[in-house]
Amino acid sequence: MDGINLHDPLFATYVVAASLIILKAVAMSWLTVVRMVRAQGGYRSPEDIKKTPLNPAPDPAQLLPNEDVERIRRIQMNDLESLPYFLVAGFLCVLTKPSLLLAQCLLYGYVASRLLHFLAYLTGQIHDIRAMLWTVGSVILVFMTVRTLLVALGA
Template structure:
């Protein structure tokens, strides 16, 4: 198994992993943008000092703001799931899967996470978010078990 971008299975993993990393990093930016938009949802007492970015500080700015907290929860969910995807996907690539199946699983995971993000951002029901999370989780389980079986020679 060649780990280079000339290997289409590894290239598929690289694209999927890069998209997921960029999405997780973007959540930090989205959190800051939302805090600036609502002028609140800050976390630390020093955040309400007068600065060029906060010319009119108010103690209420460190109170939780649901619009900011929603983004933080989405980001936390990414941080809880992304490491498993990066590890499971890499191990799966090492198992030498067929390209089409690898594309289906790796890109399927990305799509499930993007849809989960959209559902969470738009305050869809827990059932909807759980369904989308479950799709991604089942993909992770499949890839991990496949890698384990391949490593055991089964």
């Protein structure tokens, strides 16, 4: 499989897109922590309200849901529901050797749709906007997967 290296523009495109989407997903964990620290709440586990240098005045209310924290958790859950499919579908699609332009449109299009979905969710946009952005990413995933399947069946 001499084509799977970073000198192959198709594989390099996948690596860039996958790296961006993984960094975005990891950033959600950090953003959750930032929001919890800022709110001094939204914690989930009983041990989170023990007295520590980072929580010098624990309060049972810190275990109550905090909307700012929960919003990031919902964004992260949405990522966890879709990103693994992208990583696999994108890799398999690249193995079918699509044109570089098609691969860039699909892979970067998915990344753009997820970043825009994140911004829409973070800023509390109406469901219709989030749904439209989610749909774009979902259609890209379905297209990549069906195209890959058809190429594999024809091989």
